[in-house]
Amino acid sequence: MADAFSTLPPIADGGAAVITGGASGIGLAAAQRFAAMGLPVVLADLSGEKLRAAEKAVQAAGGRVAAVPTDVAKPADLERLRDLALRQFGHVSVLMLNAGIGLNTGSAWKGLDGWKTLMDVNLWGVIHGAHAFLPAMVEARRPAYVIATGSKQGITTPPGNAAYNVSKAGLKAYAEALQHELRNTEGCGISAHLLIPGFTFTGITAGRVNEKPPAAWTADQVVEFMLQSLSRDDFYILCPDNDVSRATDEKRMAWAMGDVIENRPPLSRWHPDWKAAFEAFMAGKG
Numbered sequence: 001m002a003d004a005f006s007t008l009p010p011i012a013d014g015g016a017a018v019i020t021g022g023a024s025g026i027g028l029a030a031a032q033r034f035a036a037m038g039l040p041v042v043l044a045d046l047s048g049e050k051l052r053a054a055e056k057a058v059q060a061a062g063g064r065v066a067a068v069p070t071d072v073a074k075p076a077d078l079e080r081l082r083d084l085a086l087r088q089f090g091h092v093s094v095l096m097l098n099a100g101i102g103l104n105t106g107s108a109w110k111g112l113d114g115w116k117t118l119m120d121v122n123l124w125g126v127i128h129g130a131h132a133f134l135p136a137m138v139e140a141r142r143p144a145y146v147i148a149t150g151s152k153q154g155i156t157t158p159p160g161n162a163a164y165n166v167s168k169a170g171l172k173a174y175a176e177a178l179q180h181e182l183r184n185t186e187g188c189g190i191s192a193h194l195l196i197p198g199f200t201f202t203g204i205t206a207g208r209v210n211e212k213p214p215a216a217w218t219a220d221q222v223v224e225f226m227l228q229s230l231s232r233d234d235f236y237i238l239c240p241d242n243d244v245s246r247a248t249d250e251k252r253m254a255w256a257m258g259d260v261i262e263n264r265p266p267l268s269r270w271h272p273d274w275k276a277a278f279e280a281f282m283a284g285k286g
């Protein structure tokens, strides 16, 4: 059966879908979906058995695929990836900058090596990807999507993993700037999008639990929601999950921004003095 989204201009244009972190989770689910829609897929992930298995899985579904060992922390790897994608498939229709790690350094002032590793992958990995691919993609003047995978933790920045929050908050600001610049670039048919998954059962979360928790979405659900959002030209692809609705997310984000506007302490949502006020706000009484 034809995929409802295969007529979206970038997908109909038939260039490669290049996906970093494409060997697992959301990236692999996206690779399989784009391959099923007829796009050649370039899987970019760390070298190893996981990447080889992902390549076979996409091939088995009938897709044309190139698996390219890539460390997104290294700009030269992204340049090599671009050269290969263009040489092999001509042009790029989807650039999904999705590789990410959940490494927890624990403290805001400890574990500097962990902070740097996390920033190198989650934030610099995306910036490296955009710098390597966008000049040629803009020059090509073809329709394309650039999708960066962010996180709700980059918006509401909950306590617990400051480094991850900082990387994803930086990524949100970067993706916003990217889309502003792309839409103001004459003759450019590329749009940028920020994918904001909810709780999703993937390689990152499977490290903590063996089975999909009832609250989590599957990676396939995230990809379906992403395609629906792209078909509406949404920039912010804010995914719910089985626990958290869009309405809840909206209130949590409004409260977080309210810290600045109302001059409350930062992260007041988790501050005992503000617990009752936050709960009243969430219940619609604030």
Ligand SMILES: NC(=O)c1ccc[n+]([C@@H]2O[C@H](COP(=O)([O-])OP(=O)(O)OC[C@H]3O[C@@H](n4cnc5c(N)ncnc54)[C@H](O)[C@@H]3O)[C@@H](O)[C@H]2O)c1
Pocket: 020, 021, 022, 023, 024, 025, 026, 027, 044, 045, 046, 070, 071, 072, 073, 098, 099, 100, 101, 102, 121, 149, 150, 151, 152, 196, 197, 198, 199, 200, 201, 202, 203, 204, 205
């Ligand atoms: N799973 C969730 O609940 C959730 C929620 C919000 C955001 N995210 C984000 O979604 C994205 C995809 O993660 P996922 O949940 O599918 O996890 P995952 O672990 O299944 O997939 C991430 C992939 O990135 C790869 N990767 C890690 N470091 C890399 C590097 N240096 N270079 C290239 N590839 C590298 C991993 O090998 C892995 O295959 C990440 O950016 C993550 O932060 C996930």
